[in-house]
Amino acid sequence: MNSTGLYPRVHVGTAKVAAVAQAGGVLLTETIRAAGLDRALSEALVGWRKPLAVHDPGKILLDLAVSLVLGGDALSDVAVLRGEPGVYGRVASDPTVLRLIKALAEDADKAIKAISVARQQARATVWGLAGVHAPDHGATAEQPLIIDLDASLVTAHSEKQQAAPTFKRGFGFHPLLAFADHGTDGTGEALAVHLRPGNAGSNKASDHIAVTRAALAQLPDQNPRPGRRVLVRADGAGGTKDFTKWLTGRRVVYSVGFTLPMDTPDLYHEIPEWVWLPALNADGEARDGADLAEFTGLLDLSGWPKGMRVIVRRERPHPGAQLRFDDVDGYRLTAFATNTTLGTLQQLELRHSRRARCEDRIRQAKTTGLANLPLHGFDQNRIWCQIVALASELQAWTGMLALTGHEARRWEPKRLRYRLFSIPATIARRARRIHLHLSDRSPWAELILTGITRLQGLPAPAT
Numbered sequence: 001m002n003s004t005g006l007y008p009r010v011h012v013g014t015a016k017v018a019a020v021a022q023a024g025g026v027l028l029t030e031t032i033r034a035a036g037l038d039r040a041l042s043e044a045l046v047g048w049r050k051p052l053a054v055h056d057p058g059k060i061l062l063d064l065a066v067s068l069v070l071g072g073d074a075l076s077d078v079a080v081l082r083g084e085p086g087v088y089g090r091v092a093s094d095p096t097v098l099r100l101i102k103a104l105a106e107d108a109d110k111a112i113k114a115i116s117v118a119r120q121q122a123r124a125t126v127w128g129l130a131g132v133h134a135p136d137h138g139a140t141a142e143q144p145l146i147i148d149l150d151a152s153l154v155t156a157h158s159e160k161q162q163a164a165p166t167f168k169r170g171f172g173f174h175p176l177l178a179f180a181d182h183g184t185d186g187t188g189e190a191l192a193v194h195l196r197p198g199n200a201g202s203n204k205a206s207d208h209i210a211v212t213r214a215a216l217a218q219l220p221d222q223n224p225r226p227g228r229r230v231l232v233r234a235d236g237a238g239g240t241k242d243f244t245k246w247l248t249g250r251r252v253v254y255s256v257g258f259t260l261p262m263d264t265p266d267l268y269h270e271i272p273e274w275v276w277l278p279a280l281n282a283d284g285e286a287r288d289g290a291d292l293a294e295f296t297g298l299l300d301l302s303g304w305p306k307g308m309r310v311i312v313r314r315e316r317p318h319p320g321a322q323l324r325f326d327d328v329d330g331y332r333l334t335a336f337a338t339n340t341t342l343g344t345l346q347q348l349e350l351r352h353s354r355r356a357r358c359e360d361r362i363r364q365a366k367t368t369g370l371a372n373l374p375l376h377g378f379d380q381n382r383i384w385c386q387i388v389a390l391a392s393e394l395q396a397w398t399g400m401l402a403l404t405g406h407e408a409r410r411w412e413p414k415r416l417r418y419r420l421f422s423i424p425a426t427i428a429r430r431a432r433r434i435h436l437h438l439s440d441r442s443p444w445a446e447l448i449l450t451g452i453t454r455l456q457g458l459p460a461p462a463t
Contacts, residue, residue: 009058020084023425023436027451029088035126035391036461038062040118048103048111055092060100061115063091065390068369071417075101075374086427088433101380108379115386116217119393123189124220125461126397133404135180136220142342144231144253144384146181147191147215148358149200149238152366154373161378164198173373174200175385176207178215179361181354182396186409188361191215193370193385195378203232204241208234212247227251231340233355239337241303248305248339255352258310258337260295265328267298268269268314279313280350290315292345295335307339311349360412367413390402401458402451407443 008051032038041058066088067078075097082091092100104111127134139145156163163172174196177401179188192214201207212232219226232238232247236257246256261267271293279290296309314331324332336352343351362370369388373381395416399409408420424439438445448457 014054015239018426018428020087020425020427020436022070022080022421023087023438024423024448025070025081025192026087026268026436027398027402027420027448027455028069028394030455031126031394031401032062032066033460034129034401034455034458035122035397037118037122037394039461040121041115044114044118045104045111047114048100052143055090055096057100057104058118059089060092060097061387061390062430063088064387065095065394068388068391069395069413069416070421071413073369073372073374077394086429087436089235101375101383102377102382105377105379108382110382112386115390116214119390120218120220120222123218123393126401128221129458130400133185133400135186137181139229141228141253144229145219146183146231146233147212148179148181148188148355148361149176149208149211149215149232149234150355150358151176151196151360152370154366154370155199156198156373160373160376160381166198167202170198173197173381174198174202175370176200176211177358177362177365178211179358179392180215180218182355182400186399187364187396187412188357190361190365190389190392191218193365193380193389195373195385202237203240205240205246208240209246210237214241216250216252216444225250225252228253231255231351232393233358235355244308244337244339245305253338255336255338255340255348255355258335260312260333261299264333267295268312268328268331268333270298271295276314277345279315280346282350282354283351283360292349294345302335305339307341308337309339309341310335310337311345313349361392364395364413366398368392368395371411398455400453402455403447404454406447408447420448423448442445 023151023225028302038058038137041061042056045057055102063078063166065079066080070080076094078091078097081088084092127136136145151174153166153168153170154173154175155170165171166174176194177190180191181188194211216226228251231253234256236259238256239258244254244256276291276293280285281293291314293312295312299310301308312333312335314333316330317332338348340348365388368391373384375381375384403409423442423445426437428435438448
């Protein structure tokens with residue numbers, strides 16, 4: 001059609017066509033099938049299904065999780081799935097969805113436990129199917145499975161139950177999260193989301209213990225004392241006596257931030273210059289201007305668990321950084337504590353610094369439902385956090401099972417939505433079968449097709 005502009009001029013209208021939006025979401029539905037997550041959730045939530053109910057509670061939660069992965073951030077966004085019954089099946093109405101959330105929130109602890117059991121069962125299946133690509137494959141004391149802990153602030157834009165002022169002078173919530181790290185090959189998956197009021201303390205040991213206990217319960221073997229094949233990483237908020245003692249009692253390896261005492265300048269001057277070792281960058285090469293030394297023998301560690309080591313990093317503040325009163329001889333000193341005896345100081349510090357990946361995981365969770373807690377009741381938003389965790393898992397599991405060996409496994413939610421999930425397609429029914437034809441004009445059509453084929457080749461868990 002002729003046009004005087006840079007784009008074609010088109011006439012727009014509506015019609016009954018066989019087009020399908022968000023066709024790439026089949027990657028998610030096939031991941032659900034392969035993981036057995038649909039059956040597990042349906043069985044776990046059977047107590048919340050009313051007689052003669054049309055919609056299964058497990059299916060409703062999964063529809064919400066899928067909608068979050070596709071870009072939604074509210075209950076009503078499930079309408080996108082409702083418009084594509086050929087791909088997503090029957091989807092509950094908005095009032096039905098809200099009634100389920102309210103029903104689950106009436107006994108939130110019981111509901112969360114039921115959802116957690118289903119998630120753990122599905123995780124065991126997925127990690128088993130993933131084999132060498134699973135985060136726990138060949139986990140040892142030298143190469144442990146890593147669980148990262150971190151908290152983040154979620155702003156409440158309206159009055160919500162237990163929303164409170166935050167330490168950054170905002171208003172909302174302060175959830176604490178735990179993620180299983182997939183290393184450089186992938187992203188990570190949420191193991192636990194512990195919702196807290198906005199004024200919750202950042203270094204409250206009981207909260208760190210609660211979220212770590214929930215995270216350990218999500219591992220395939222469910223061992224409350226998993227030993228040194230599991231590493232728990234946290235920032236300075238996790239560097240408390242009670243938390244490190246609890247981890248030691250579980251025989252878990254830890255690497256947590258450590259607050260140096262007021263007499264650190266005096267201790268610093270006791271360390272000979274030749275003791276300092278160059279720190280390593282992400283590529284494993286020496287980093288200019290950053291050095292490491294162990295301060296364990298110089299510190300009063302009474303009250304801390306036995307076997308704890310404290311490693312200090314010194315580094316010149318970057319140009320433009322504001323100097324602090326606790327800088328020593330122009331160096332910024334930071335420290336972490338660990339009970340690991342294997343490896344060099346450089347290896348241990350590099351391992352701890354990779355905890356920064358957790359910040360990426362939280363950012364991804366906030367683009368997958370965590371940035372907006374849409375409900376008024378606190379327990380209702382606790383249920384919403386479980387849906388956010390489901391969405392995080394679906395995205396990670398899809399990458400692990402369908403996109404292995406491709407950089408797409410490391411793509412963040414926005415890129416996945418733009419390139420994979422939003423691919424156009426047409427749908428047809430022939431011989432009692434549903435056929436979905438992806439547009440071959442998409443640059444990623446073959447990647448999507450390969451991923452779906454892989455997933456469909458995986459056996460669903462036996463009933």
